[in-house]
Amino acid sequence: MISETDVKNYLNEGLRCIGCGAEIQTDQPSELGYTPLSALKKGFENDEVLCQRCFRLRHYNEIQPVDLTDDDFRRLLDQISTTDALVVYVMDVFDFSGSLIPGLHRFVGSNPVLLVGNKVDILPHALRRAKIKEWMRQQANRAGLRPIDIALTSGKNGDDVPALLDLIEKHRARRSVYVVGVTNVGKSTLINQIIKDVTGDKKDVITTSRFPGTTLDRIEIALDDQSNIIDTPGIIHKDQMAHYLSPKDLKYVSPQKELKPRTYQLNAEQTLFMGAMARFDYVQGAKTGITAYFENNLPIHRTKLDKADLFYEKHAGELLAPPEKENLVNLPPLKRYEFKTTEKTDIVIDGLGWITVPGQVVVAAWAPKGVSVLTRKAMI
Template sequence: MSETDIIVDGQVVHCVGCGAKVQTVNKSELGYTPKSALEKGLQNGEVYCQRCFRLRHYNEIAPVSLSDDDFLKLLTSISATDSLILYVVDIFDVNGSMISGLHRFVGDNPVILVGNKLDVLPKSLKKRKVRDWLRQQANAAGIRPIDVELISAKTNYDVDHLLDQIEKYRNGKDVYVVGVTNVGKSTLINGIIRQSTGIKELITTSRFPGTTLDRIDIPLDDGHSLVDTPGIIQPEQMAHHLVGKELNLVTPQKTIKPKGYQLNPAQTLFFAGVARFDYVTGDDREGFTVYAENNLYLHRTKLENADSFYADHLGGLLNPPSEERKADFPALERHEFKTTQKSDVVLEGLGWVTVPAGVVVAGWAPKGVAVLLRPAMI
């Protein structure tokens, strides 16, 4: 214990939102809360640090000083346990959700792969295909899940079924919930708590990455725990190149409505200023379908003008990023594909474009953000 720790009944007080130790001394350090807020929280039985309070009430994120090493140290301790791992990924950003070398952190413990944010996918998309895609991507990353489940933590879709599967595989063990930032882990656990206890929004949730700063233990009926762990920061996520309102403009909030385009070769579609799709060669007036946030600005132009158009309009017409942030936004990187069947060009964290067979296309995304080709899901 440190001199700044708050002790009540012999126990260090932690923020119920992010798990950080509560302190009233240093405003710039984790867990800070004013003394008046601490006293009120102790009376109510729920103490929140100032960071979580402002996040919950004003949707404002504050920078954190916890290092990547601290995050990894917390996760690596799981490998020494005998537990069940709930590995949550964002269906809309599978590659950005993958933790390289997951088993270095969780050891030989069995893993249930949970695909979250099913609510934003079109209704016509077959869940079987989504499960198969998730398993293939996990296997490619060296992960062999014992089960693959699809849920929406936001709408509580199939969370009951997930709970049944957890009990099926748990065998009296603790359950650790792991994943990268911004995949909805804490939202999922909030849903589980709400169903079990009726308490709403116990764990701080946000669309901003990096909310849970320490492990949070939720007691289960048999004396074991459901443990929410901090998210690993994945630089390859689209979300890490955007801030504030920009995230709302590119991250799907509701079920995606497909947008159809008849394109000729040498035409380009801009996804605001964050990505780009080129139809390079193929037949005239081919049909392409875009699946992305319904309010995301899409702009069609000629391929020969695309580079100069992007340079002239980034931060203006092509927003996000904003004018103020365009200088810091990473350059878009090109990925070319030749299709042999109807396929999806996936712009991870943003959406995908369904393209016909026998064409050459290119997807552009911020450097490090994956652009993939897969058989068409729809």
């Protein structure tokens, strides 16, 4: 049995939480890395050294807020440009635009980038992987990225992890590997799958959840005597839908199963509501089919455009949910964005999903003020 003196000695050496990377401390309950000394002793005995935040997140699915800003996270990544390493950039194929890191070149420097499209199991099974990769390459090039290779993975089931590891070994040339990404792209889940594949240990090491910003500091896992795979904190995008929802409602923006596209035959001046979180207006065009790609359990309601404002005012938080009425107060008012399309186009609401429309139409999308809405060449 480990003694209290032994525990204090480990603390003096800079002990870190295996879940989020924060340095463990036992004196300041409101600060990062806090855990009671008694809990820390028990953690050593159970081979699970976690800060109190990670312990409660892992065992009770409770999140405690942290006093870190976006700039704090960026400072932790600044060191990458000064090292010789392979950068594995993990993106969520369901939320590609929301996965982009502004100014990534500043963090990467001259290091090569391996682009990983995670959560590929969510996309419709009939969509060919070669097409997804080519679409990702085009989107990355538009954002100024020139990846040396592209991989598709599912951090959830781990089926593609061996192939990803082969690509990492091919490109890293015995260098360390930095894994970067915004919050909620499944980065830590993917690294847990890598650890399981390499070690054969089926237990998760790194804390994962639907909550944004789970990893708080860099976490290092040895690849060999000279190099490590390093999980970095997720860059927080405040324009993602997840930041405006309660824990109960996050399940509606984080698909766990293959998407089932929903197609609606719409006439001009008809409206769709995605719960109370978003709205789509078919403003002008011939009768046509539009296809919605959202979490399968997210309710979608149709109404007439001229009655949409009153419909929302009357039913938001009840018939139009999520969020429920008690959580609606935390959702900013919906803001309107109008688009004229000339080809098959996705209207994307960051972190929620997208609607595919044909060419030659006028449409409008509404999302909570602060959540990005944009268009892109249709993925599917």
